[in-house]
Amino acid sequence: MIIVLVAEYFLGIFTTFLVKFPEELNEKEVWRFAFQQIPLALHIIVGTLLFIGAVSFFIRALKLKNRIWIATSSVAVAAILGGLGTGSTFVTSQNDLYSFIMSISLMIALISYSIGAYMTKE
Numbered sequence: 001m002i003i004v005l006v007a008e009y010f011l012g013i014f015t016t017f018l019v020k021f022p023e024e025l026n027e028k029e030v031w032r033f034a035f036q037q038i039p040l041a042l043h044i045i046v047g048t049l050l051f052i053g054a055v056s057f058f059i060r061a062l063k064l065k066n067r068i069w070i071a072t073s074s075v076a077v078a079a080i081l082g083g084l085g086t087g088s089t090f091v092t093s094q095n096d097l098y099s100f101i102m103s104i105s106l107m108i109a110l111i112s113y114s115i116g117a118y119m120t121k122e
Contacts, residue, residue, distance in 0.1 A: 001057060001076070002117065004050055005110045011043040012103060027092050034091050047084055054080045054109070072116030079108035 019037045021030065035041045054077045061069035083105035090098035 001050070001053055001113050002110060004046065004053065005106060005113065008043065008046045008050055009103070009106055009110075011039060011046060012106070015039040015043045016099070021091075021094055030092055044087070047080075047087060050109075051077075051080050051084055068119045069116050072112045072119075075112040076109040079105045079112065083109070 015037075019040045022033065025033060034044065054073065058070070058073040058077050061073050083102045086098045086101040086105065089095070090102060
């Protein structure tokens with residue numbers, strides 16, 4: 001998860017520099033445009049896969065009753081979900097605050113998984 005989060009972060013940076021949204025498009029047209037931009041489409045797809053992976057990781061932690069991973073992965077799931085939400089809002093609004101919150105959410109998830117890895121003695 002840590003490696004994929006780092007890859008997602010770099011995809012986000014790459015997207016920020018390469019993709020410029022046209023102005024005055026309606027919501028449907030903006031999403032169509034977004035998926036026509038390869039870096040942005042990859043960023044969206046990897047973000048969605050990150051959420052699926054985070055939920056799977058959390059469920060596994062619950063099954064194993066590992067309190068460290070339950071705590072850290074629950075924070076990561078919430079952060080990744082927040083990133084997905086603010087990222088979706090950014091696409092339709094182009095408000096840079098949502099992009100900033102998305103990047104902070106990703107960092108929270110990254111730190112959470114890093115803490116889990118550090119605290120695990122196995």
